[in-house]
Structures are given as structure tokens and as C-alpha cells.
Amino acid sequence: MTAVTSQCCAPIAREPLSESDAAELAVMLKAVADPVRLRLLSMIGSHAGGEACVCDLTDAFDLTAPTISHHLKVLRTAGLIDGERRGTWVYYRILPEAVNKLGTLFTPLSESVSA
Amino acid sequence: MTAVTSQCCAPIAREPLSESDAAELAVMLKAVADPVRLRLLSMIGSHAGGEACVCDLTDAFDLTAPTISHHLKVLRTAGLIDGERRGTWVYYRILPEAVNKLGTLFTPLSESVSA
DNA sequence: CTATAATTTCGACAGATTTCGAATCAAGGA
DNA sequence: TCCTTGATTCGAAATCTGTCGAAATTATAG
Numbered sequence: 001m002t003a004v005t006s007q008c009c010a011p012i013a014r015e016p017l018s019e020s021d022a023a024e025l026a027v028m029l030k031a032v033a034d035p036v037r038l039r040l041l042s043m044i045g046s047h048a049g050g051e052a053c054v055c056d057l058t059d060a061f062d063l064t065a066p067t068i069s070h071h072l073k074v075l076r077t078a079g080l081i082d083g084e085r086r087g088t089w090v091y092y093r094i095l096p097e098a099v100n101k102l103g104t105l106f107t108p109l110s111e112s113v114s115a
Numbered sequence: 116m117t118a119v120t121s122q123c124c125a126p127i128a129r130e131p132l133s134e135s136d137a138a139e140l141a142v143m144l145k146a147v148a149d150p151v152r153l154r155l156l157s158m159i160g161s162h163a164g165g166e167a168c169v170c171d172l173t174d175a176f177d178l179t180a181p182t183i184s185h186h187l188k189v190l191r192t193a194g195l196i197d198g199e200r201r202g203t204w205v206y207y208r209i210l211p212e213a214v215n216k217l218g219t220l221f222t223p224l225s226e227s228v229s230a
Numbered sequence: 231c232t233a234t235a236a237t238t239t240c241g242a243c244a245g246a247t248t249t250c251g252a253a254t255c256a257a258g259g260a
Numbered sequence: 261t262c263c264t265t266g267a268t269t270c271g272a273a274a275t276c277t278g279t280c281g282a283a284a285t286t287a288t289a290g
Contacts, residue, residue: 013209030148038127042130044128067279068237088286100222108211178250184268188268238284246277
């Protein structure tokens with residue numbers, strides 16, 4: 001790594017993505033490119049203690065439990081969240097590194113625009 | 116000048132997204148959640164002059180011109196790029212505001228508002 | 231050990247997405 | 261004008277995705 005090409009803009013606009021990098025990033029972005037999963041991620045991250053029980057999440061949607069479970073699996077497979085069973089309930093929390101990775105992709109390095 | 120909720124993390128993890136915000140963001144994210152479109156965006160952004168001709172883009176893929184045209188339309192419809200015809204060729208360029216919008220969603224705000 | 235509650239897995243289906251080939255539109259040059 | 265090149269639109273095939281109901285799994289309660 002370590003290649004400050006031109007400092008002009010977001011990494012995605014600084015140099016062409018390789019085919020494999022694009023494929024890898026697309027998996028993560030696909031996981032987030034759904035209204036339900038976006039809300040799930042948001043609800044998990046903003047929940048008290050940084051984690052949320054599946055039961056809380058399911059109640060917030062007009063969707064069945066299997067559907068919510070499916071979406072959580074997509075997010076987990078993409079490395080965006082992690083789940084842990086404690087007793088009867090399963091708790092999910094955000095993996096901040098993964099979210100940051102998406103952020104840096106689209107954020108200009110040098111920042112400080114306007115003020 | 117209001118609503119500094121908790122300063123803890125990325126906007127997506129700070130408070131639950133509304134249903135309509137999630138739907139709107141998902142449209143933009145879906146546009147980017149594809150390996151071909153990710154590379155197109157990257158190639159356009161990093162091309163000399165900040166813009167790229169469709170002919171350059173088409174040659175870089177093992178895909179037909181109609182397919183590339185379709186992907187460019189998806190990106191344009193999502194507001195991520197803009198295209199202009201100059202003579203025989205059509206040139207596309209990135210709309211940085213849209214890319215920034217995605218970036219801030221996932222980036223923790225380390226800077227404070229008017230501090 | 232059985233009953234009950236919380237999640238996940240399985241199997242299926244409607245709708246969306248990706249891709250192509252053929253046809254069409256736009257701009258220049260013979 | 262007619263023809264060539266670049267780009268988009270149109271229609272269709274193959275694949276992927278979101279959703280559900282039913283069944284299986286895991287843990288607690290009695």
C-alpha cells in the first residue's frame with residue numbers, strides 16, 4: 001500500500017479499482033444496499049450498549065422472523081456485524097472496521113471542504 | 116446548528132434511519148453495489164481531466180456496449196455521474212456531492228460543527 | 231424429560247437484475 | 261445524400277434476491 005497518488009479525491013476516484021478489489025467491495029456494498037438491512041445496521045449501531053437483540057429488531061418491521069434472520073445473515077457474512085448468543089437471545093453488534101472501510105472508499109482524504 | 120446527538124460514530128450507527136431515508140439511500144448504494152459499476156465509477160473519476168469517454172470504458176471490459184451503457188445509466192439515474200455529448204463521443208464525470216454523501220454515511224465525524 | 235420460546239434453516243415462488251443481440255439515434259465524412 | 265462509427269434503447273433469457281410458511285435447532289422453565 002502506501003501510494004498517495006494525487007490527494008485529489010475519494011479513493012474510488014483516485015485510481016481505477018482492480019477487478020478483484022471491485023468484486024470484494026461489491027459484496028460489502030450489496031449487503032448494505034437494501035432498505036431493510038440499512039435500517040437493521042442503523043438500529044443495531046444506535047441501540048443502547050452498541051448491541052441489539054434479534055427480538056427487538058424483528059418487532060420494528062412488518063416482516064417475518066425468517067426474513068429478518070436472512071438479512072442479518074447477509075450482513076454478518078459481509079463482515080459488517082457479528083452475533084453472539086447469550087441465553088435465549090442472540091445479540092448483534094456492528095464491526096466498526098468494516099463500516100469505516102466503506103466510509104474511506106467514498107471520502108476525500110484531505111477533507112476540509114468549506115466551513 | 117443543532118442535533119449533535121452523541122458524536123460516537125458514523126451517522127448510520129448514531130440513530131435509527133427512517134424508512135424513507137433508508138429507501139432513498141438504498142437506491143444510491145444499489146447503484147454502487149456492483150463490480151462493473153464500481154470499476155466504471157473509479158475509472159471515470161481517475162481518468163485524466165476528471166472525465167472519461169464511453170469508448171474508453173467499453174474497451175476495458177469483456178462486456179458489450181449495450182451492457183456498459185446500461186450500467187452508466189444506472190449510475191446516472193442514481194445521481195452519481197453526469198454525461199455530456201461532445202461531437203461523436205459522450206463523456207462522463209463524477210458528481211462529487213453524491214459520492215461524499217455516501218462517504219459521510221459511514222464515516223465517524225471526527226470534526227465538530229462550528230466549534 | 232417434556233413443554234415453550236427465540237432463531238435459524240429449508241423449500242418455494244414472484245419480482246428484480248444482468249446480460250445479450252438487434253434495432254435505432256446522432257454526428258461526421260465520402 | 262449515403263455510409264460509417266459511437267452510443268443508446270428495446271426485447272428477451274438466465275440468474276439472483278426478498279419474502280414467506282413449515283420444520284429444525286438451541287436454550288430455559290417446570
